[in-house]
Amino acid sequence: MDRIEIKGTKVFRGEVTPPPDKSISHRAVFFSSLAKGTGSVRNFLRAQDTLSTMHAFRSLGVDIRDDGQVMIVTGKGIHGLSEPSDVINCGNSGTTIRLLSGVLSGNPFFSVLTGDDSLRSRPMARVITPLSRMGAVITARAGDRYPPLAIRGGGLKPLSYEMPMASAQVKSSILLAGLYAGGETVVTEPARSRDHTERMLPAFGADLRVDGLNVTVRGGRDLSPVDIVVPGDISSAAFFMVAALVIPGAEVMIRNVCINPTRTGIIEALRSMGAVMKTENVRDISGEPVADIYCRGEAGLKSVEIGGEIVPSLIDEFPILCVAAALADGVTTIRGAEELRVKESDRIAAMAAELRKMGVEIEEFPDGLSIRGTGRLTPAVVESHGDHRIAMAMTVAGLAAEGVTVIQGASAVGISFPDFFDMIGRCSS
Numbered sequence: 282m283d284r285i286e287i288k289g290t291k292v293f294r295g296e297v298t299p300p301p302d303k304s305i306s307h308r309a310v311f312f313s314s315l316a317k318g319t320g321s322v323r324n325f326l327r328a329q330d331t332l333s334t335m336h337a338f339r340s341l342g343v344d345i346r347d348d349g350q351v352m353i354v355t356g357k358g359i360h361g362l363s364e365p366s367d368v369i370n371c372g373n374s375g376t377t378i379r380l381l382s383g384v385l386s387g388n389p390f391f392s393v394l395t396g397d398d399s400l401r402s403r404p405m406a407r408v409i410t411p412l413s414r415m416g417a418v419i420t421a422r423a424g425d426r427y428p429p430l431a432i433r434g435g436g437l438k439p440l441s442y443e444m445p446m447a448s449a450q451v452k453s454s455i456l457l458a459g460l461y462a463g464g465e466t467v468v469t470e471p472a473r474s475r476d477h478t479e480r481m482l483p484a485f486g487a488d489l490r491v492d493g494l495n496v497t498v499r500g501g502r503d504l505s506p507v508d509i510v511v512p513g514d515i516s517s518a519a520f521f522m523v524a525a526l527v528i529p530g531a532e533v534m535i536r537n538v539c540i541n542p543t544r545t546g547i548i549e550a551l552r553s554m555g556a557v558m559k560t561e562n563v564r565d566i567s568g569e570p571v572a573d574i575y576c577r578g579e580a581g582l583k584s585v586e587i588g589g590e591i592v593p594s595l596i597d598e599f600p601i602l603c604v605a606a607a608l609a610d611g612v613t614t615i616r617g618a619e620e621l622r623v624k625e626s627d628r629i630a631a632m633a634a635e636l637r638k639m640g641v642e643i644e645e646f647p648d649g650l651s652i653r654g655t656g657r658l659t660p661a662v663v664e665s666h667g668d669h670r671i672a673m674a675m676t677v678a679g680l681a682a683e684g685v686t687v688i689q690g691a692s693a694v695g696i697s698f699p700d701f702f703d704m705i706g707r708c709s710s
């Protein structure tokens with residue numbers, strides 16, 4: 282299944298429920314593992330990235346049972362983890378390695394974190410610098426920049442830290458280390474990144490407060506278990522939104538989508554491109570707003586200019602936004618998105634290369650790209666670059682093309698969305 286053929290389609294309709302949110306699933310396992318006692322996680326995302334987090338905590342001595350329905354986690358408290366007997370492999374998951382670095386910095390033992398080829402080329406100085414200032418001893422490959430990371434933690438002091446980039450992984454890593462430091466640790470972001478940690482940690486009893494772009498945690502408190510229900514992932518839903526909007530006459534109802542305002546930049550961007558999208562049945566699940574989203578491919582999309590504060594709120598949706606732009610009327614410009622260069626792949630270079638193969642005119646900038654919309658995409662043989670979101674974005678491009686597009690490296694979808702091709706098949710047949 283590493284090579285998949287996608288036939289262009291004129292039909293795209295149905296009702297879909299996206300997989301559980303990846304960021305929230307990771308955090309549910311992290312915080313439950315650090316709590317003292319037994320809690321549960323329902324609708325946990327069973328995909329490669331979040332399973333990396335589950336395996337990591339098992340190797341730190343946490344009892345995690347999963348019958349495929351409910352995950353039961355019996356944590357031993359923030360000071361109850363034990364030294365792992367081997368290197369911890371975080372796979373492809375940046376969230377696992379960066380958040381775990383924060384936790385392990387607080388623990389007085391030795392641990393080594395590594396990952397796959399992609400993860401071992403992603404920047405880690407962004408967590409090593411603040412965690413070292415708090416007192417952890419961390420060394421890493423290539424001048425302390427890339428995994429593997431070797432950590433000897435313990436004896437942390439609190440920190441006030443201005444983050445150079447908006448990153449929920451860096452913010453969460455420092456806040457988790459802050460749980461182990463006596464006193465107040467404060468992180469300040471240049472723009473607001475996703476706030477799932479800030480919403481969920483207080484439910485476990487952490488002393489945490491948010492004041493504008495500052496988040497403060499007071500260390501030294503035990504966490505207590507909570508029963509968490511994970512809502513659906515807007516980042517996975519986005520592929521269905523765009524498919525519905527670029528295929529004329531298409532229509533989908535996407536159920537149970539987390540619409541946390543730090544994640545909804547894609548809805549805002551698509552609406553400003555003229556998309557017909559309705560948000561219905563808004564409710565609360567485990568402290569997160571959730572809704573059903575109806576999308577209809579009624580009128581064609583028009584181009585848009587993206588940059589500034591909206592960028593962190595659609596950071597994972599840029600690959601699919603590029604596909605929407607490729608099919609919109611006019612030139613779409615994306616700037617201020619240099620973080621895309623250090624994701625699971627260089628997503629600026631990857632989307633430019635793959636959409637060009639389908640006949641799209643694209644200019645690349647260090648921090649974004651401009652895409653001239655075209656009425657029709659030419660089918661091609663395209664690559665996922667080992668990146669789940671590139672594989673899924675190019676699948677939607679293939680659906681909108683006339684003819685057969687081949688996606689090489691299609692199995693990358695298993696990182697966040699194992700049922701992706703089945704769900705696409707159901708809507709397009």
Ligand code: S3P
Nearest residue numbers: 304376447448449450451596597
């Ligand atoms: C995530 C944060 C984002 C996002 C990633 C998940 C998280 O990364 O791209 O997919 O769960 O905290 P950055 O923190 O690097 O922006």
